[in-house]
Amino acid sequence: MIKEVLVVEGKMDIAAIRKAYPDDPPDCIITGGFTLAKHTLDDIEKASKRRGIIILTDPDGAGERIRKFLAKRFPEAKHAFVPREDATANDDVGIEQASPEAIRSALAKVRTAHIDVKETFQSADMVRWRLSGADSAAERRARLGAALGIGYANAKTFLLRLNHYGVTREEFDEGIRAL
Template sequence: MIKEVIVVEGKNDVHAVKRAVDADCLTTGGFGLSSYSLAKIQQAYDKRGIIILTDPDSAGERIRSFLSQRFPEAKHAFVPKEDATAKNDVGIEQASGEAIRAALSKVRYLDFQPGHEFGLFDIMNSGLNGSHDSSTRRALVGAKLGIGYANAKTFLQRLNNYGVTRTEFEQALQELSDSI
């Protein structure tokens, strides 16, 4: 059983997570978090810790951002968008058990003191911005690093804020180039 409580957006996400792993889950009910939901999440955060596992879409990112500010020591897990898409819908409920387990195996912390290991040069030089396939490359590298898909600016922030090391980054880039 996973020690932390996994915070997801809705009931269908809970069912998908419970099919994949033995864990307790709480829902946000979307972005309109009620005071009741926030109180339950706060209790879980204080007693067991939480893992934020929101949908890989813009609404999920807004919820993740809000929860990150409110619960700064929360852990984060990301299911890649391509692994959470089915029936023209994107969400954790669409992800396979294997994709959920893979995301939970790469849990990251949001650092209190963001690093400055990576800069725009790193993103540009590695083809993660400014080329025709940058978006795809960011998605693949983000999946390998466990930081999810994001636009170039947010991707750079995640590299610096989720404790990614230079070695991990270079290894993910090498694995990407080996697979192409």
């Protein structure tokens, strides 16, 4: 059972989540895209204070912009990421395209951004493990991000997520071995 309220982009996302949790679907709030009306932000704020929120936006540019905006406004929010390859069908990318298994997997790997950031990972780690500067870097970041539950990102954002979402050296090393 998910006690937090999921923040998603649209009605079809909720339908996909209900397929993933048919017996006990979590409560959701729809952003309606990046417009984020005042009443929607008020609803998200109330949910955040009462039960907590999990941001589950699409793994595309618009979804990332919404996530960044909400993360700034609600720093205590949790984050779930469905990998892009698991959220793509019919030339469309979004949570509504994800399988129930992909949604459950993402919500099983929820991360919280830490205010007291530990600089566990450096740019040198990114280069050493071919996550930056290598021909296969984007693919390796996508696979490692899915395994760690921090999603796909460019090298700079990926490094920030490693340090901000509490990824341990042990988790990182295990993910690298699996690559």
